[in-house]
Amino acid sequence: MRNVPICDSLIQLGLLDYVEECQAAGAKRIFPHCPLINGSHSKYLSEQLLIYQRAHEIRAPHTSFHLFRVNVITAMSNNGANTAQIMKIVGHKKSDSNDIHLGYMRDQPDLKLVVDAHEWPVDVPALKYNGRFKTFLSDKANWASDKPAKPQQPSKKA
Secondary structure, rough: OOOOOHHHHHHHHHHHHHHHHHHHHHOOOOOOOOEEOOOOHHHHHHHHHHHHHHHHHOOOOOOHHHHHHHHHHHHHHHOOOHHHHHHHHHOOOOOOOOHHHHHHOOOOHHHHHHHHHOOOOOOOHOOOOOOHHHHHHHHHOOOOOOOOOOOOOOOOOO
16 A cells, blocks of 8 residues: 555545545445455456446557556656656656665655646546445445455457
């Protein structure tokens, strides 16, 4: 787990309101419906994207949730963030012996400036969270078990 600052855009979108709803429902994670797959809850989202793409016959090469991370890395670099800051935010480690020292170079206030410098190409007010997942979150039947799940096999079209 990493401690990274929450960018102002996510706060404006209502992320903290959503987190409060998760806490009120008793969830330990902000996406309680995502099962543990291969040691990660985030793999579920990638799996669902692939299922959606195949179901809709979307054949876009090099599309995955990981590419969102790549785009953020590129944008932060283009905004002048240095490698140490970027790697601290996204969780990648440099491969040389400076790893240990880079961990002490930047703290939350410095990184907050980096994440807030990114301008998201979306209409933030139009996407503002309005409580639309509250009913879903309050029904624990929608929650995934914390036990490892087998990945779904996306259906292949002939």
